[in-house]
Amino acid sequence: MTATSVKTLVNQPYKYGFITDIEADTIPRGLSEDVIRLISAKKNEPDFMLEFRLKAYRQWLKMTEPDWAHVGYPPIDFQNIIYYSAPKKDENKEKLNSLDEVDPTLLETFEKLGIPLSEQKRLGNVAVDAIFDSVSVATTFKEKLAEEGVIFCSISEAIQEHPELVKKYLGSVVPPGDNFFAALNSAVFSDGSFVYIPKGVTCPMELSTYFRMNNGETGQFERTLIVAEERASVSYLEGCTAPMYDTNQLHAAIVELVALDDADIKYSTVQNWFAGDEEGKGGIYNFVTKRGLCKGKNAKISWTQVETGSAITWKYPSCVLVGDNSVGEFYSIALTNNKQQADTGTKMVHIGKNTRSTIISKGISAGKSSNSYRGLVKVGPKAQGARNYSQCDSMLIGDTAEANTFPYIQVENNTGNVEHEASTSKIGEDQLFYFAQRGINTEDAISMLISGFCKEVYNQLPMEFAAEADKLMSLKLEGTVG
Amino acid sequence: MTVETSPTPYTPTLNLPPDAPSDEFLNQLLRQSEQQKVNIHTEISGWLQELRQRSAYDVTKQRMPSRKDEEWRFTDISELLGLTFQLPQSGELTKNAIAPLTLPEAKQTRIVFVNGIFAPNLSDTSGLPEGVYAGNLSNLPLDNCYEAIKYIAYQDGDKELFTALNSTGFPDVAVIWANPNVIVETPIHLLFISTVEEQPSFTQPRGLVIAEQGASLQVVEHFAVASDNQCSDIPKNRPYFNNNVTEVFIKENARVNHTRNQRESGDGFHIGKTAVSQEKHSHYTCNAITLGGKLSRHNLHIWQKGESTETYLNGLTLIGREQLADTHSALYLQYPHGVTDQLHKCVVDDQAHSVFNGKVHVPQAAQLTNAGQLNRNLLLSPKARVNTKPELQITADNVKCTHGATVSQISADELFYLQSRGINAENARNLLLDAFAGEILERLPVASLQKVLAQCVACRTYE
Numbered sequence: 001m002t003a004t005s006v007k008t009l010v011n012q013p014y015k016y017g018f019i020t021d022i023e024a025d026t027i028p029r030g031l032s033e034d035v036i037r038l039i040s041a042k043k044n045e046p047d048f049m050l051e052f053r054l055k056a057y058r059q060w061l062k063m064t065e066p067d068w069a070h071v072g073y074p075p076i077d078f079q080n081i082i083y084y085s086a087p088k089k090d091e092n093k094e095k096l097n098s099l100d101e102v103d104p105t106l107l108e109t110f111e112k113l114g115i116p117l118s119e120q121k122r123l124g125n126v127a128v129d130a131i132f133d134s135v136s137v138a139t140t141f142k143e144k145l146a147e148e149g150v151i152f153c154s155i156s157e158a159i160q161e162h163p164e165l166v167k168k169y170l171g172s173v174v175p176p177g178d179n180f181f182a183a184l185n186s187a188v189f190s191d192g193s194f195v196y197i198p199k200g201v202t203c204p205m206e207l208s209t210y211f212r213m214n215n216g217e218t219g220q221f222e223r224t225l226i227v228a229e230e231r232a233s234v235s236y237l238e239g240c241t242a243p244m245y246d247t248n249q250l251h252a253a254i255v256e257l258v259a260l261d262d263a264d265i266k267y268s269t270v271q272n273w274f275a276g277d278e279e280g281k282g283g284i285y286n287f288v289t290k291r292g293l294c295k296g297k298n299a300k301i302s303w304t305q306v307e308t309g310s311a312i313t314w315k316y317p318s319c320v321l322v323g324d325n326s327v328g329e330f331y332s333i334a335l336t337n338n339k340q341q342a343d344t345g346t347k348m349v350h351i352g353k354n355t356r357s358t359i360i361s362k363g364i365s366a367g368k369s370s371n372s373y374r375g376l377v378k379v380g381p382k383a384q385g386a387r388n389y390s391q392c393d394s395m396l397i398g399d400t401a402e403a404n405t406f407p408y409i410q411v412e413n414n415t416g417n418v419e420h421e422a423s424t425s426k427i428g429e430d431q432l433f434y435f436a437q438r439g440i441n442t443e444d445a446i447s448m449l450i451s452g453f454c455k456e457v458y459n460q461l462p463m464e465f466a467a468e469a470d471k472l473m474s475l476k477l478e479g480t481v482g
Numbered sequence: 483m484t485v486e487t488s489p490t491p492y493t494p495t496l497n498l499p500p501d502a503p504s505d506e507f508l509n510q511l512l513r514q515s516e517q518q519k520v521n522i523h524t525e526i527s528g529w530l531q532e533l534r535q536r537s538a539y540d541v542t543k544q545r546m547p548s549r550k551d552e553e554w555r556f557t558d559i560s561e562l563l564g565l566t567f568q569l570p571q572s573g574e575l576t577k578n579a580i581a582p583l584t585l586p587e588a589k590q591t592r593i594v595f596v597n598g599i600f601a602p603n604l605s606d607t608s609g610l611p612e613g614v615y616a617g618n619l620s621n622l623p624l625d626n627c628y629e630a631i632k633y634i635a636y637q638d639g640d641k642e643l644f645t646a647l648n649s650t651g652f653p654d655v656a657v658i659w660a661n662p663n664v665i666v667e668t669p670i671h672l673l674f675i676s677t678v679e680e681q682p683s684f685t686q687p688r689g690l691v692i693a694e695q696g697a698s699l700q701v702v703e704h705f706a707v708a709s710d711n712q713c714s715d716i717p718k719n720r721p722y723f724n725n726n727v728t729e730v731f732i733k734e735n736a737r738v739n740h741t742r743n744q745r746e747s748g749d750g751f752h753i754g755k756t757a758v759s760q761e762k763h764s765h766y767t768c769n770a771i772t773l774g775g776k777l778s779r780h781n782l783h784i785w786q787k788g789e790s791t792e793t794y795l796n797g798l799t800l801i802g803r804e805q806l807a808d809t810h811s812a813l814y815l816q817y818p819h820g821v822t823d824q825l826h827k828c829v830v831d832d833q834a835h836s837v838f839n840g841k842v843h844v845p846q847a848a849q850l851t852n853a854g855q856l857n858r859n860l861l862l863s864p865k866a867r868v869n870t871k872p873e874l875q876i877t878a879d880n881v882k883c884t885h886g887a888t889v890s891q892i893s894a895d896e897l898f899y900l901q902s903r904g905i906n907a908e909n910a911r912n913l914l915l916d917a918f919a920g921e922i923l924e925r926l927p928v929a930s931l932q933k934v935l936a937q938c939v940a941c942r943t944y945e
Contacts, residue, residue, distance in 0.1 A: 379889075404874060404875040412868075424881060
């Protein structure tokens, strides 16, 4: 391949980098108790929520930013962030009655992103909650889901309409003081999705949330809570994009999953926040706390993630396996290019008897990026017969990329079985030669090799998203090997 | 090299900087170091004084680690901090007393240090070939001394707290030095003995191993206590603290096979550092055996200083009761064509706690590296604990790097297999344990040591 074509391919623009010009209701920069009261008041929240936020804020003030991750960034000025921004609503109308009343510019934005919100256009079996900056703009298929008793709405709506459920579960998996960014999120979170699957119900369609960050100076702090009652089952997918700005934006989200007896939650993420340009300018700081609690017996939580975006990713979707025989799974692909930095992995905490967990992590680093797997497998003293299998594979593309693995294994029970393997490899000349012999050009060959490398994880994604993720990966990597 | 008479003991001053450490425990250890007499040629006393000052300065800038430090997250040393240590008062041992610790293979290639100080009456180096020196720094001819001090405390990582602390107060230096192309067939036994006293004692042995170009050495470094012929494993409430450092320099084409046998008593606190630098085409093998100590930590750091080096690290930790054994190894590859292979095995019984952290750094320059690492842990009791963290940091793309870790108990399938062949459950279990430990023990270059250690494995783990 010639040098020029490599260059053009590397410089592939970020497709989702446009900015929507929309009038927004934005509060001043900075964070204080007053700001939290203001956010809470704007959202007309009950008192327990304000208390929850203030408590988290007071804890946050006492905490220091974590520095153990293998990432580097200039200090964040938390007083220079706008903590609430929402598309302006018509003052006269308190609530939107149907999608037709949503600002057409917004609908257009999501249309452009490939997420048509009007239900006719949508694939029949996916319900979407679209979140724009700090608020949820629309949730589709609500009625159809309600027939089954499934609640799928924005978390602000849930706070208004199902306060008892929110009160019971919010913060039960990730307590407000869990870590620095979790405390910050608990204090200022604006919106997010809420899912409740009642006893014995298998959610009839895929649920999905789409996050869009638009304002250049806002931080996005969303909060997702999914509760699956006994024998319930749900598959959930989130996607993310943001416009291109020269400055860095902070995204500090929390996702909490609760699975009771025999419940099954599958959570998939395709993360494609703006990653900054080749020089590492701009991009999202993605500092996310995701945790699932297998509270009941035989519960199962499965995380699948495809991480391709963000300037910095700091994210460890975890499973706390409390219920006996519960299962935790983590399938991840993390791709970094240019100057992206990712420190991601999982935590599997075995507490109940005969709990099992599987970790499959694939890291691909290209350009001058740094990609770290950091995982914890902990087997508590009472976790008789716990079983874990971890596999972390890294692929290096180019000799300026960095791949690290930091697996922590802590075992306090002699009936447990923990296995961890890791390997590092690259796309070999001989592999490419083999393809070339068969008339397959380098670009296609690489794309096929990457697909093969990631197959175990793709297999876990819902069908159409797997295809999308595969396409996204080859797009992101085009031109990195020449 | 000829042996001279020992020069008179010399006590250098250790002027602490005005802002002495806020850490009371460190202050205490520094005050002890301050009084340490050193046997040394007066001509190089200036160097020593400077080294001690520099190291004291490095120490005062730090504090004792706690579990909040990533490197010490799983190793709780608070028990050590509760004790008051003093320098050992005695140090006289008879040949008979150390007889059980000697190796028949190294009868005439043995140097003994009691509380870190050379004991010529217990040592015997008559079996060494021409061109290799084994002894202490002060017996080294002055010209060689000038050469030797270019190595001491010049290994990377010398500012690390416990290494710097050792540099402020080592009482003597054990030196093993092979001239170019000298091949020493017999293993050299480097025996560090601590004497146990009424008061908790504090010793800081220091070692220096240099293999010049094309030389080949086998060193058996052995840490033990002077005991009255009983197994020293049983705690007798006589704590002591051994903070040792051994630096190994391996020149071009040289080979060092280093066995490190840590058999402190059940009361001992042992913090040890092995710092190795390897020049091109050199081989280094470390067989680290950890059986002793109430609390032990082995920091094993290896720097590659040239291409095509080979490094093999074998480790066996066998602990029970309330022992804690921690191994932190770090391999810093810096040149292409490096080969490293590490196998660290732990058998953990009772309420013991084993910690392993293995770092492998492969920067961009270290292309064509082939690095493997495996940590296997066997838990024998419900209260045994393991913390392991194999770490890979890689920036070179044309490399083959793998690591793995397992934690398990004796497999029921394996027991069943043996039982189905007519071996009873007890024997089957013992056989599996022998095999687990045997994989490391059979790599030891000294047969008698293999035998002794195999007995210890049996004694400790058989039901």
